[in-house]
Amino acid sequence: MSGGLPKALPSTGPHSLRDMPHPLAGSSSEEAVGGDSTPSPDLLTARSFGDKDLILPNGGTPAGTSSPASSSSLLNRLQLDDDIDGETRDLFVTVDDPKKHVCTMETYITYRITTKSTRVEFDLPEYSVRRRYQDFDWLRSKLEESQPTHLIPPLPEKFVVKGVVDRFSEEFVETRRKALDKFLKRITDHPVLSFNEHFNVFLTAKDLNAYKKQGMALLSRVGESVKHVTGGYKLRSRPLEFAAIGEYLDTFALKLGTIDRIAQRIIKEEIEYLVELREYGPVYSTWSALEGELAEPLEGVSACIGNCSTALEELTDDMTEDFLPVLREYILYSDSMKSVLKKRDQVQAEYEAKLEAVALRKEDRPKVPSDVEKCQDRMECFNADLKADMERWQNNKRQDFRQLLMGMADKNIQYYEKCLMAWESIIPLLQEKQEAK
């Protein structure tokens, strides 16, 4: 863990972090869980700043800086985004190793977060911390606060009905782990969000709770300014492209909802089918016990049906654990995206209202007052960020669903192949005696 003072490094990275003393300076409190594996104390690895300068996407400047996001810099962003893939990736985050903690007040699960990075924002090349769900939840709120113009990935659902789902069952924990891993990876892949200070602390801090208590210490300017939008402004009309996005998201969420319902229904039917199969197979065994010549073939049929039952159970488990959660994640994603759209509307509404107010004042000022100018900046940054994020989102969504649906097809194919093998293996069993005659 980085315990030393931040070094003054030449960097064009986010300024705010560099300007503040590292939150962990001198901190010695342990985490709730002991036994964190501390990374090897390789303090400094050579970093080629030259390279970094080239690949740095947008400098991670929060949208709240005074320079307006011109179309050329937006273009820069989009071009450089593509370079992030593959070899140029410099940040890797993984969520694994869930562990249960039993305390007097409560029982909960923590997950190990492993970070490997060559970025200057990280003092060490490698970190390993443990986090629980509420830490992720905190991170997400912070991101929403500090990066309101961006689409923040969704978290798996927070609340589970206590009697119905076992929060500590292996399947539930594993499903959640995968979703949390996806969450962090999405942030990692985002050119702006991945440089967010809260994200950095989340990945590196030994005592996150202490940092949390520091409260609004690192609130970015945009966060503050956006918070000041009281929401009393009403937008006259949404620009076409954002209206289109809004409509798309509405329909998308609807379709996903239907698919989710169908998938759940299928799983339910398959489980009921499984129940019958589990009764069906053993009857052949019972019958086999009565027979002489037919005993072996009948026992074979019973075993065959048993194998098919097991295969079916694996299929329904996979669907429940891998397919449904991703659907739900995307429904949550589109919900949060819609609220970002609304926030954008708010910013535009404020700008338009203020602009109108100025016009109505009929003052003979050639220069537009600075606060109206700021509103315009905000709006244009928002629009740019949102558009860039939408495009990125569409791409990722396509890949995610391609993978998801191919995976579903694969699981079904494997199920049928297992059954096929089982049934094909008993045919010789049924035929051989006849030929021996």
Added chain:
Amino acid sequence: MEQAAPDLERPLQPAPLEPLGHPDAGPEAAVGEEAEGAPDEEGPGDRTMTENNFCLKKIEISVSEAEKRTGRNAMNMQETYTAYLVETRSVEHIDGPSVLTDSLWRRYSEFELLRNYLLVYYPHIVVPPLPEKRAEFVWHKLSADNMDPDFVERRRIGLENFLLRVASHPILCRDKIFYLFLTQEGNWKEIVNETGFQLKADSRLKALNATFRVKNPDKRFTELKHYSDELQSVISHLLRVRARVADRLYGVYKVHGNYGRVFSEWSAIEKEMGDGLQSAGHHMDVAVCRKHELMQYDLEMAAQDLASKKQQCEELATGTVRTFSLKGMTTKLFGQETPEQRESRIKVLEEQISEGEQQLKAKNLEGREFVKNAWADIERFKEQKNRDLKEALISYAVMQISMCKKGIQVWTNAKECFSKM
């Protein structure tokens, strides 16, 4: 008991074993009839249906069509029923063309009548089963509707199988009533009823319903009865669960269909396996065992009868009373019989003894013959059953395999579509 109508075109199996106690029943009649009917063409180990069955070589039977009919029943009420077309073809040479020789319509109740007749007249033979009367093991939530086309179709196949099995049975195929069933549409019912088999059936039924405790049951038959009871229970359980399994599977596929754009609709309906399994359930005729028990009971009765008569004879001759009896007491109290009286009594008793001994011999022989024939038929049936079941299981497996292959194909196609996303 009356015989069937005298016009004989094909060798008729004469009315078999008379009910017990019938004065006409004699050892010669019993033995002779069995000898005539004994299928000696069944060589050692050769019990296949296809060979040595001149019946199948000569004719082909099919139940080719089903038709809805309306008519008036016995109570002059309108009813709807299904009639089945039974066609018989004769084949002159092997691989030669078949010529349609007979064609008539029969309804299910007539099949039932034929079967009941065969049951009564061939008590030692396992008579093939009929398809179920009502749609008992329904799936896809169909109502138990006898007019449902699927049900009618399954029944048609079952009826055809029934006729083919009777025709390929070495003994049953030669029955006159069976022949008339295939060839004479009108008046057939009356002819069957004229055989009076129903009275026989009634008396047999009454005898069967009494609970017998056989003292020395043939172990083979006891085991067989036990087996058939268990088998019946297992098979009906199997069919019930299978119907539910089919139902659920159908439900799973149906819901998949809702996916619309990404899945093609699929439905699985089982036809062949259903019939094979249902028949197996009916197969084992418990009556065969019960009739054997009946025989043994009579044997023991006769033996007991004889024993007591012998004892009586002895007592009279020696004048001693082995067991206390009122008769013995009265002679002691009221004097003995005259020697003449005693002589005549002894003579009568001796006659009765010899008669009883003969009866016992006959019953014993009858019993052994019955057991031998019944067991032969059971062996034949067992092998047929094993063959049929294996075939049914193979075709079930084949169907499952084809379903799996289709599933693989559907999802592979889907996967390819997804990969192009």
